[in-house]
Amino acid sequence: MDTDTPTRTEIDAAHDLVRQYSDHACIDxxxxGTLAPAIVMPEGRTIQSLKKLIDEFRPHPERRTGDSAMLDLDSFIDITNRFKSPFSAVFAVNEAGTAGDLKITSVFDYHDPQTGDDSHAxxxxxxxxxxxxLSDEWKAWHGKNDDLLDQSDFAEFLEDHITEVAAPPEIGQKPELTDFEKHLANLIASLQSRLCGPSSLMELSRGLEIRTEEKLESTQRLATGEMSLTFSTEHKDSTGGQLKVPDLFVINIPVFKGGPSYLIPVRLRFKKSGPMLKWKFMLHRSEIVLDHAFREAAEKVREKTELPVFYGRHE
Structure with missing residues (x-):
């Protein structure tokens, strides 16, 4: 063993380790135009981004970021006009029937469609x-839609919402009909319905006496001896006359809070169960009305902001 060769002691090794990991340099x-102090660490240390550190010394943010939530459509239009640029875009999503999402979004820093260079994304x-x-009226009518209601519940609901029932349009006396009136006329003809107004509807809800008459008729063919039985049930009014109950009315309600009102046909049905009478109403194709109201609002945004509106979600 060569005794002249110096041996490393534990203290020497510790000194080398300290020098290796404590050696650093301070730089600017x-x-x-932004000055930021930084520390250069020795070999073996992790390199981290200085972006956050540099941003701390900026007099203002490098770019605009953030999501703002507006409480009405006019405010949405105003803030879009405030921050829009030539490449901003608006995206409208109607998923009321699935995800329950009805939303419109302005992306102020959207990609410029005029450049083909991805570096400018x-x-x-x-x-x-x-x-x-959705408006309170819309939610109220849809909350009872297609439900069987007894006489008292039906009357109570109508008393709370009778002002939303529209008077029957004078379709037969007008030379020109609106699109809704044409749709209503076709519906009445196809269903052979009787249209009623708010006063007639309230009379129905407050009380309707129905007499049910059941008949059994038998017929026999003499040649063959075959016999057939026919069983029928007929509803009549309290005096025994033919019962005529209107089966269609129209409501005039807003789809969205603070938005315009729309006319919606409502079909009316009744069912006699023993001594009890139950009612049911069904809003006719209300999803079409909702989509129409949504697209009208989106087109208003397009007109007021002069930005492109895309129906869908952005990437």
């Missing part, structure tokens, strides 16, 4: 949203 970094980090709130 210049970036677009934008971050899409600055947005404004508006979620369309």
């Amino acid at each position: 970094i210049q970036h677009n 934008r971050f899409m980090g600055h947005k404004a949203h508006y979620r369309f709130p």
